[in-house]
Amino acid sequence: MEEMILSKSKGFYDTYFRKDSNQFTTHYCPGCGHGKIHKLIAEALVDLGIQDRTVMISPVGCSVFAYYYFDCGNIQVAHGRAPAAGTGVTRALDDSLVISYQGDGDLAAIGTAEIIHAANRGEKMTVIFVNNAIYGMTGGQMAPTSLEGQVTLTTPYGRNPLTEGYPIRMSEIISTLTAPVYVERVAVHNYKNIMKTRQAIRKALQVQKDGLGFSFIEIISPCPTSLRLAPTDCESWVEEKMIPYYPLKVFKDEISTRTPHFPEHKTFTDIYEVIGIDDIKEDTGSFNLKEDQKIRISGFGGQGVLSSGLMLAGIGMKQNKFTSWLPSYGPEMRGGTANCHVNICSSKVGSPVIDSPNVLIAMNIASLDEFEDIVVPGGTIFVNSSLIDRKVRRDDVNTVYIPATQIAESMGLLAATNIVMIASYLKHLSINKQMLINEVKSSLKKKNLLDKNIEIINKVYSSN
Amino acid sequence: MRKTLIKGNEAVVKSAILAGCRYYFGYPITPASEIAHTAAKYFPLVGGTFLQAESEISAINMVYGASACGVRVMTASSGPGISLKQEGVSYIAGAELPCLIVDVMRAGPGLGNIWAEQGDYNQVVKGGGHGNYRVPVLAPASAQDMCDYTALGFDIADRYRTPVYLFTDAYIGQMIEPVVFPEVDVVNKSQDKKYDWQIRATRETRSNCITSIVMSPEGMEELNLRLQEKYKKISENETRYETYRCEDADYLIVAYGICSRLARTCIDRLQERGIKIGLVRPITLWPFPSQALKDLVSNNNICHTLVFELSNGQMIDDVRLSVESRCKVSLINRMGGVVPKESWIIQSILSKISKE
Numbered sequence: 178m179e180e181m182i183l184s185k186s187k188g189f190y191d192t193y194f195r196k197d198s199n200q201f202t203t204h205y206c207p208g209c210g211h212g213k214i215h216k217l218i219a220e221a222l223v224d225l226g227i228q229d230r231t232v233m234i235s236p237v238g239c240s241v242f243a244y245y246y247f248d249c250g251n252i253q254v255a256h257g258r259a260p261a262a263g264t265g266v267t268r269a270l271d272d273s274l275v276i277s278y279q280g281d282g283d284l285a286a287i288g289t290a291e292i293i294h295a296a297n298r299g300e301k302m303t304v305i306f307v308n309n310a311i312y313g314m315t316g317g318q319m320a321p322t323s324l325e326g327q328v329t330l331t332t333p334y335g336r337n338p339l340t341e342g343y344p345i346r347m348s349e350i351i352s353t354l355t356a357p358v359y360v361e362r363v364a365v366h367n368y369k370n371i372m373k374t375r376q377a378i379r380k381a382l383q384v385q386k387d388g389l390g391f392s393f394i395e396i397i398s399p400c401p402t403s404l405r406l407a408p409t410d411c412e413s414w415v416e417e418k419m420i421p422y423y424p425l426k427v428f429k430d431e432i433s434t435r436t437p438h439f440p441e442h443k444t445f446t447d448i449y450e451v452i453g454i455d456d457i458k459e460d461t462g463s464f465n466l467k468e469d470q471k472i473r474i475s476g477f478g479g480q481g482v483l484s485s486g487l488m489l490a491g492i493g494m495k496q497n498k499f500t501s502w503l504p505s506y507g508p509e510m511r512g513g514t515a516n517c518h519v520n521i522c523s524s525k526v527g528s529p530v531i532d533s534p535n536v537l538i539a540m541n542i543a544s545l546d547e548f549e550d551i552v553v554p555g556g557t558i559f560v561n562s563s564l565i566d567r568k569v570r571r572d573d574v575n576t577v578y579i580p581a582t583q584i585a586e587s588m589g590l591l592a593a594t595n596i597v598m599i600a601s602y603l604k605h606l607s608i609n610k611q612m613l614i615n616e617v618k619s620s621l622k623k624k625n626l627l628d629k630n631i632e633i634i635n636k637v638y639s640s641n
Numbered sequence: 642m643r644k645t646l647i648k649g650n651e652a653v654v655k656s657a658i659l660a661g662c663r664y665y666f667g668y669p670i671t672p673a674s675e676i677a678h679t680a681a682k683y684f685p686l687v688g689g690t691f692l693q694a695e696s697e698i699s700a701i702n703m704v705y706g707a708s709a710c711g712v713r714v715m716t717a718s719s720g721p722g723i724s725l726k727q728e729g730v731s732y733i734a735g736a737e738l739p740c741l742i743v744d745v746m747r748a749g750p751g752l753g754n755i756w757a758e759q760g761d762y763n764q765v766v767k768g769g770g771h772g773n774y775r776v777p778v779l780a781p782a783s784a785q786d787m788c789d790y791t792a793l794g795f796d797i798a799d800r801y802r803t804p805v806y807l808f809t810d811a812y813i814g815q816m817i818e819p820v821v822f823p824e825v826d827v828v829n830k831s832q833d834k835k836y837d838w839q840i841r842a843t844r845e846t847r848s849n850c851i852t853s854i855v856m857s858p859e860g861m862e863e864l865n866l867r868l869q870e871k872y873k874k875i876s877e878n879e880t881r882y883e884t885y886r887c888e889d890a891d892y893l894i895v896a897y898g899i900c901s902r903l904a905r906t907c908i909d910r911l912q913e914r915g916i917k918i919g920l921v922r923p924i925t926l927w928p929f930p931s932q933a934l935k936d937l938v939s940n941n942n943i944c945h946t947l948v949f950e951l952s953n954g955q956m957i958d959d960v961r962l963s964v965e966s967r968c969k970v971s972l973i974n975r976m977g978g979v980v981p982k983e984s985w986i987i988q989s990i991l992s993k994i995s996k997e
């Protein structure tokens with residue numbers, strides 16, 4: 178007679194060294210489906226030659242200790258989050274085969290969002306969904322898949338659909354999504370079905386190995402302990418009660434029509450170029466400030482208030498000054514003016530918020546009305562006199578009136594009103610116009626308007 | 642020189658890329674969304690992954706999964722989203738995985754509003770999730786800090802196998818300032834990292850296992866003791882703070898983030914009036930610079946420490962524990978997204994110290 182050698186699959190560890198005790202047996206109860214499913218997976222890992230590349234995600238539930246058994250990469254995760262953690266793995270490791278192993282509480286209750294969206298994105302993973310119609314680990318509470326009338330610890334009078342809803346059919350739901358490649362429901366309550374489950378698991382893992390995408394295998398599985406049934410009675414219960422409600426079938430199989438997809442990662446030579454950080458040379462010294470400039474620039478939206486603030490900050494930066502730029506932010510934005518705060522200082526900038534500016538550049542009347550009073554005594558207010566038909570009321574500040582809109586318009590570029598204003602400001606400070614020209618050169622998006630802008634700057638600097 | 646004018650929020654992303662981070666998982670929320678937008682733009686260009694998750698819960702668990710693989714990975718959110726992430730942060734701390742989490746705070750509780758507040762202090766600095774863990778928290782006060790602490794955060798995370806928070810507010814995030822980026826040779830740096838614990842889907846790493854469950858009380862206590870040992874090391878080596886005009890100060894202000902910037906300006910004003918007041922700005926909120934603060938208070942005979950924060954008074958607990966009744970400690974605060982004006986802050990300081 179031929180000798181038959183029964184041995185454990187090489188997909189399992191020889192001894193379950195991570196267990197505290199009984200390192201040769203699993204922690205599963207007699208008659209439980211998890212052990213059978215584990216065995217089918219372990220064999221598939223070896224037979225498909227994917228053991229090294231496989232990452233098993235252990236959920237929360239009776240299979241929380243899957244990592245005791247599988248001789249592959251193991252990650253234990255929070256309740257319901259296996260598909261999200263698996264997403265992190267499959268995105269980080271192109272070569273990995275990810276198995277998200279989950280119970281019905283894990284997948285169909287607390288982790289509903291995670292499974293739907295991992296499926297919808299078509300993550301490269303194989304989901305093994307063990308539906309035993311009960312919460313096993315916590316002692317037998319209702320699962321979303323518990324049957325109508327089923328007595329559990331939390332439905333002592335039987336599950337009432339009017340108050341607890343109907344048992345949820347996940348394979349049906351998942352198969353309505355476009356991305357999943359393969360969705361099948363199988364069972365492990367008898368030999369014939371175990372063999373079908375074996376096929377389904379292998380097929381799903383092959384899908385992943387071939388780079389086709391997401392597979393979902395729902396496995397109807399007996400839980401004699403929590404259902405308070407003898408193992409054989411539990412098998413009958415699965416056959417007679419569960420399977421009529423959860424039909425065993427292939428819900429979706431698009432294996433033959435899908436093409437493999439392996440992610441491509443862009444390569445680069447100069448990372449600074451890719452992320453847009455130039456190599457600049459600082460121009461030291463020629464920008465001399467008598468005092469720190471605390472500037473508020475204000476106008477209506479579209480007048481280029483924010484961008485002119487940025488240009489001033491840019492000029493300051495290239496001259497090695499400490500600068501900051503802050504857009505009007507927070508509740509003050511409600512005011513209807515666009516305004517920004519610009520610091521150009523010779524030492525580290527304190528508050529980026531300028532409550533007491535020494536420079537106000539007012540581009541419209543609302544701005545002058547709003548900010549005239551906050552300028553410090555001795556400060557300077559630059560007024561766009563084309564749009565502001567009154568004088569500054571205070572006599573303890575300096576004033577500079579510039580018909581900026583008119584100048585810009587007469588030069589044929591109304592949009593450069595802001596350039597007229599900041600050119601006037603810089604000229605007032607006796608700052609070399611070339612600095613502004615350089616700044617406009619580097620920040621102007623419409624390069625065809627560059628010459629016009631330079632012309633305008635020259636005009637402002639040559640007038641008196 | 643790699644210097645540019647840049648928004649704090651963008652500086653975070655570019656710095657992360659230069660630090661070798663190639664994975665970003667997040668869910669949109671104002672005022673943190675800008676970080677996601679910038680990551681969505683640049684991560685794919687450098688061979689990385691940006692993924693908009695279905696929730697903050699999923700995002701932090703994606704971070705957990707990617708981090709288990711040994712890659713540098715990050716996420717960003719604001720108060721309501723950080724609340725959701727707490728479960729995941731606890732798991733990440735328990736499984737001892739490195740990652741960077743950015744919290745751009747907004748006003749709360751509940752949906753609150755999108756304006757700047759510092760009410761997340763307790764939920765971030767004190768742990769926030771379940772269990773005996775701590776998370777190093779870096780509090781930037783400028784765009785340059787946003788850049789520097791992002792890189793530092795990844796380094797601390799890797800060195801100690803811990804999640805690290807970059808803890809900031811809408812002002813620091815929105816502000817544009819000059820930033821000098823580091824010169825690095827980047828050749829997919831994250832892929833080059835090799836840890837003996839990482840899951841890499843290879844034969845060599847096959848026996849690795851990432852988990853935070855330990856069934857026996859003794860075993861779990863052992864894990865906890867190891868964690869506490871690690872936190873002690875972090876406290877010893879990574880506590881950071883900055884002082885300003887403390888040399889001969891009679892009074893101190895303790896403030897972080899945008900408040901430290903506002904305080905600096907107010908301190909200049911008060912010093913002009915002859916009031917000797919200085920600033921202590923904790924850079925790490927955990928570990929809190931307790932010893933430094935205590936020494937400063939003792940050595941300078943500080944009579945009164947003022948804690949300025951945009952919350953109901955959360956950091957003030959750490960200040961009180963640090964100074965151990967050596968001086969009076971009082972609170973200057975606003976909430977709900979109100980950022981007080983310079984004049985209000987100065988008035989508040991004067992009214993608190995006028996009695997001395």
Ligand SMILES: Cc1ncc(C[n+]2csc(CCOP(=O)(O)OP(=O)(O)O)c2C)c(N)n1
Nearest residue numbers: 237238239256280281282283311312313314
């Ligand atoms: C956030 C959270 N809530 C609740 C639990 C408690 N808990 C552990 S396992 C479990 C149910 C697991 O049931 P199921 O997913 O059906 O798996 P089974 O044990 O039946 O295999 C629950 C509620 C937990 N660990 N975490």
